[in-house]
């Protein structure tokens with residue numbers, strides 16, 4: 001039997017039109033022939049094949065043996081088990097519902113600017129600044145905002161220093177495929193690149209490493225995950241916030257989700273929008289996503305729990321553990337045990353289980369498995 005070489009044709013059928021695609025863009029940045037692009041029109045957030053070299057549903061490079069897009073895709077076939085085995089040396093047990101981890105701590109930046117500019121404890125920003133300043137990485141792929149930020153439209157962005165990290169701190173709840181900033185990082189000469197992203201993106205480096213997807217796999221050398229239940233379509237600004245609450249994009253200063261959609265506005269105003277009103281704007285790519293806890297990152301971070309100015313921090317790999325220890329030793333971050341907030345750990349387990357139930361029964365079984 002000839003060796004199977006799955007390529008864009010299979011990716012298109014099984015993932016992109018098969019309801020599993022998250023829009024993480026890993027396939028696009030891995031394509032060595034530059035025949036894939038990204039469609040953000042009307043909330044699509046999906047890759048497409050340019051109308052050359054095989055057209056939308058097939059790829060002439062794939063027919064000749066190129067498999068790079070399926071190697072990069074963190075939703076293709078047996079992705080979860082393959083990445084677990086590569087990253088952690090073994091398959092997860094069913095009880096490891098939020099993925100494999102050494103420890104969970106609460107962490108926050110000691111630098112007051114980073115602590116204030118960050119979404120929760122500013123831990124992610126402190127980590128990026130520390131890693132850039134101490135020669136762990138050359139650049140990081142994060143989410144900035146278009147223009148002066150008043151549209152709240154995320155823009156995948158490369159950061160290379162503390163000021164750029166600070167300028168891109170905080171959370172946006174619409175989708176930012178930070179992977180798409182990879183070519184700009186390479187153009188700038190970066191070889192060791194951190195990727196910040198929700199679970200869908202945070203599994204991409206592991207998929208690439210497990211399936212040997214070339215230089216991209218080597219260069220994405222650190223992965224910082226963001227806990228995530230869903231992202232919203234950009235239309236939520238006009239169709240809900242403006243239509244029902246009279247809030248324009250430019251009036252929003254900060255947003256967060258803590259049981260409700262919290263909006264801080266200019267002139268010290270504050271509005272809470274019930275999450276049930278927001279669900280209709282859930283981005284399609286999130287509806288089958290089983291990964292709340294960014295289970296393949298080196299370190300995953302979230303804001304759930306009692307303490308709003310600490311980042312819930314899940315340390316997963318040896319690399320992540322060494323980095324956190326180095327930050328603590330340098331005084332860049334302070335930590336306390338995750339057990340200080342048992343309700344946060346319980347919620348982490350619960351939300352991880354809720355997401356795993358979304359993975360379709362028609363796809364491979366592993367990402368649906370739950371504790372007995």
Ligand SMILES: Cc1cc2nc3c(=O)[nH]c(=O)nc-3n(C[C@H](O)[C@H](O)[C@H](O)COP(=O)(O)OP(=O)(O)OC[C@H]3O[C@@H](n4cnc5c(N)ncnc54)[C@H](O)[C@@H]3O)c2cc1C
Nearest residue numbers: 118119120121122123124125142143170172228302303304
């Ligand atoms: C879409 C989304 C959904 C989330 N959902 C949850 C949740 O349900 N429960 C929970 O506990 N935590 C959630 N988080 C994580 C939380 O909001 C914080 O990002 C996390 O706690 C880290 O806080 P921090 O202060 O350390 O981060 P910061 O120091 O503020 O750094 C945040 C980093 O995230 C990047 N970023 C911001 N917005 C986006 C985006 N839309 N896409 C990709 N990267 C982005 C920034 O560029 C920055 O590098 C979510 C985050 C996002 C972006």
Ligand code: SF4
Nearest residue numbers: 021022024025027073
């Ligand atoms: S999940 Fe990501 S890598 Fe897979 S097809 Fe969609 S955009 Fe490409």
Ligand code: SF4
Nearest residue numbers: 199200228229286289
């Ligand atoms: S729920 Fe979050 S992690 Fe999952 S696809 Fe949507 S944005 Fe990505």
